[in-house]
Amino acid sequence: MELAQKIGRTVIDTLAYLGALAVLGARASYFTFIGPFKGKSLRFQAAVAQGMEVGVRALPILSLITFFIGLIMALQSAYELRRFGALYYVATAVALSMTRELGPLITAVIVIGRSGSAFAAEIGTMKVTEEIDALETMAVSPIHFLVAPKFMAMVLMLPCLTIWANTMGILGGSLFGVLQAGFTFGGYIRATIEALFLRDVVTGLIKSFMFGITITAVGCHEGLNTGGGAEQVGRSTTRAVVVSIFLVILVDLIFTALFFFLGGQ
């Protein structure tokens, strides 16, 4: 009986949490897509500043990591392909795994670490120092003022970063291709382009767009629900990272399954 109660409670809490994320996401979308037509300012400048922080400043670390991931994928797939004398297909393996899965996912994980956590910490600190309350008493919506620019920056930047990550991963794979699999650089790129369909890239980008919404919603929600005291900011930040990673994987699973069963393969 007690177990049933616990399970029930957990399910209700989880649904309430997801509901809160959905409401936050919806309100942020309202201020981004509908608000500007109803006389509410679109915080373009703030969004550009966030975009710099979320996107442009992430490029060095993202490039390095995805280059390595591409190289690793080449090595791992070559391990198996070599046995069939099919090293030519290394380019295909790297291209597909990067664009369909690893590009969006690794990008999301890096953005969670850099920006999802920062959102929670920034908003959490503002909550603790009563700055969020101050906004509300000034009749300024914290969602409009703080969350919407982050939301805008994320849904725009995450697909861009993903394209970049895909490219860097393919370059990483080409290093192996040129040195070990007898490709010329141009040949490797041609093999990659031959292997890819537009839908491989597009499904990855759709996923990264969804990841952007998820990461922003979780980071901002955790920040806005920070309790009193500095240690609570730390707790929110940790939760933002853990929950974001979990939900990104979940969203990934849902969309991958969706694309699979909808015939996109």
Place this chain on the structure above:
Amino acid sequence: MPEMLSPVLTQVPSREPMISLRNLRVSYGGREILHGVSFDVQRGETMVILGGSGSGKSTLLRTLVGLEKPSAGEVWIAGKNFSAISDTEKDQIRKKIGMSFQGGALFGSMTVGDNVALPLREHTKLEDSTIDIMVRLKLDQVGLSGFEDYLPSELSGGMKKRAAVARALAMDPEILFFDEPSAGLDPIIAAGIDQLILELKKAFHMTIIVVTHELASAFLIADRMVLINKGDVIALGTSQEVQNSRHPKVRQFFDRVAEPAVAEELDYLQMLTGHHSRQGERSPGKSG
């Protein structure tokens, strides 16, 4: 003082109270903090809400500005039931109130000038140059001329409070709320903040609500005061009336008598641990 900023009064008949609390109850997670608080604040009046730590006075203030929802009862501001109106209407009222938070609550990533300009940029269509002038005017009113380009972290505690008051004044509010204006300040700076409140009151005839536990400051600025103890109003009236109250808790607050329960708790603790106060003397100290 610039007379052009005299408050534009709303369409409420002037006899009606500016703020009216009716049997207000507020709970946090199942625990009731305020047990039915009722009082009125008249237009242009300075009301001081007094109370010790944990009395519920801060919760009362947060409820007044709509940051907490009452579990029962009503808050009427400018003739509107604050807990029953739409968010849009609520925002209309909020544009006419200013709040100075205990720690200032200035936005750390913006300069002092941008902090003061924020409500103007959000709610008015004024030109940037006009906003600049208004910001300078507000900062001048609180004695912070020339600090527009400083970050809040570069200001002292007293200056932060003044900057917060300047931001609260930005929209020419009709009601001004202060949360512990002198908390954490030395007596001279605190007196300066009291003086500032008195000046604002004299210059703009605003309705001012101050939450504090500083008696000296309360008696200096209050037209009337209300004393809150454990979520109940135990005294309400002019400074003189409240001071003459015979209510034991009121006397305790004004005469600064320690809570007897604390002493009892110590006895209780000693009883639990089996220690007697004499034992402390006999136990081997640092010398041993």
